[in-house]
Amino acid sequence: MLVLGIESSCDETGIALYDTNKGLLAHALHSQIKMHAEYGGVVPELASRDHIRRVLPLTEQVLRDARLNLGDLDAIAYTKGPGLSGALLVGTSVAEALAFTLDIPTIGVHHLEGHLLAPLLEANPPSFPFVALLVSGGHTQLMRVTGIGAYELLGDTLDDAAGEAFDKTAKLLGLEYPGGPAVAKLAEQGQPGKLKLPRPMLNSGTLDFSFSGLKTAALTATTSSSLDDTARADIAYAFQEAVVDVLTAKCVAALNQTGLDRLIVSGGVGANRRLRESLNQAAIKNRFEVSYPRLEFCTDNGAMIAFAGAMRLKNTVQGNHAFTVRPRWDLAELTAT
Numbered sequence: 001m002l003v004l005g006i007e008s009s010c011d012e013t014g015i016a017l018y019d020t021n022k023g024l025l026a027h028a029l030h031s032q033i034k035m036h037a038e039y040g041g042v043v044p045e046l047a048s049r050d051h052i053r054r055v056l057p058l059t060e061q062v063l064r065d066a067r068l069n070l071g072d073l074d075a076i077a078y079t080k081g082p083g084l085s086g087a088l089l090v091g092t093s094v095a096e097a098l099a100f101t102l103d104i105p106t107i108g109v110h111h112l113e114g115h116l117l118a119p120l121l122e123a124n125p126p127s128f129p130f131v132a133l134l135v136s137g138g139h140t141q142l143m144r145v146t147g148i149g150a151y152e153l154l155g156d157t158l159d160d161a162a163g164e165a166f167d168k169t170a171k172l173l174g175l176e177y178p179g180g181p182a183v184a185k186l187a188e189q190g191q192p193g194k195l196k197l198p199r200p201m202l203n204s205g206t207l208d209f210s211f212s213g214l215k216t217a218a219l220t221a222t223t224s225s226s227l228d229d230t231a232r233a234d235i236a237y238a239f240q241e242a243v244v245d246v247l248t249a250k251c252v253a254a255l256n257q258t259g260l261d262r263l264i265v266s267g268g269v270g271a272n273r274r275l276r277e278s279l280n281q282a283a284i285k286n287r288f289e290v291s292y293p294r295l296e297f298c299t300d301n302g303a304m305i306a307f308a309g310a311m312r313l314k315n316t317v318q319g320n321h322a323f324t325v326r327p328r329w330d331l332a333e334l335t336a337t
Helices: 033-037 044-066 085-102 111-121 162-172 179-187 212-223 229-258 273-286 302-311
Strands: 002-007 012-019 023-031 075-081 106-110 130-135 140-147 150-156 262-266 289-291
Touching: 002 044, 002 085, 002 302, 012 044, 012 302, 023 044, 023 302, 033 044, 044 085, 075 085, 075 111, 075 302, 085 106, 106 111, 106 302, 111 130, 111 140, 111 262, 111 302, 130 229, 140 229, 150 229, 162 179, 162 212, 162 229, 179 229, 179 273, 212 229, 229 262, 229 273, 262 273, 273 289
Parallel strands: 002 075, 075 106, 130 262, 262 289
Antiparallel strands: 002 012, 012 023, 130 140, 140 150
């Protein structure tokens, strides 16, 4: 079965083709980072308008790359939520219109399920069950995953997500949007031991997270010292180390609590090199397996939506192509296939 995937939840337009027999055939992505950088963050109206410009040309591109036609499609998957409502409506309306014309079914995909399943696109995918760390600008969660749609929330962020804390700290340091990669790059110039920042909820006894206090500590550090290039790099280094230490410790605790020995890491912060180093070291020390999506599939992309849609295709019922989007949507509401 050939599935077209459309991702348009925020500031990236992603299109992909996934074949249930042959795997990922082609994918393309347009990022709006340069457009939004001028404003220091995503402007929803601009995001929606740009998706309108990109969806069909990118769809034509992936079909050409795969040497296929619209008539070859068996289904279309699209991001139904969560995300920016205007942006979601673009991908949803295009998907439903195409599917109506082609008389094929659609699958509305949960954006986080797409991220969670992204490591399964790799050549040696992890097998169920496993613990998943979903870590991005909007979410920091630990899940026990026993199958498609079988997700148990183990821990959640009580305030800022890790990626959000990265972005806010980047602004404090005068760095450009997007903040996460900018902080990580600056941290490479920082020196260990120059500054100690707190590790919020590290010893809380739960699997929950909190990063607002760490962000406040970074703010205090920027106002209590002369903020030259050296000081900024040291703050970036200390901040990143604090986030990485908390994420690593909570992952190890989640594996111990569940008795599982497989961890997958998904979401934009999952591309952070220092986090991967720390988790790889922890995996060796604690004897568990850790898997990541390739770097291009850590951020929003069409491949993860096409794959998640394909995994749910067998339970899809042909509808009348009326649609709604879900800007807010709890992952726990999904059902198993």
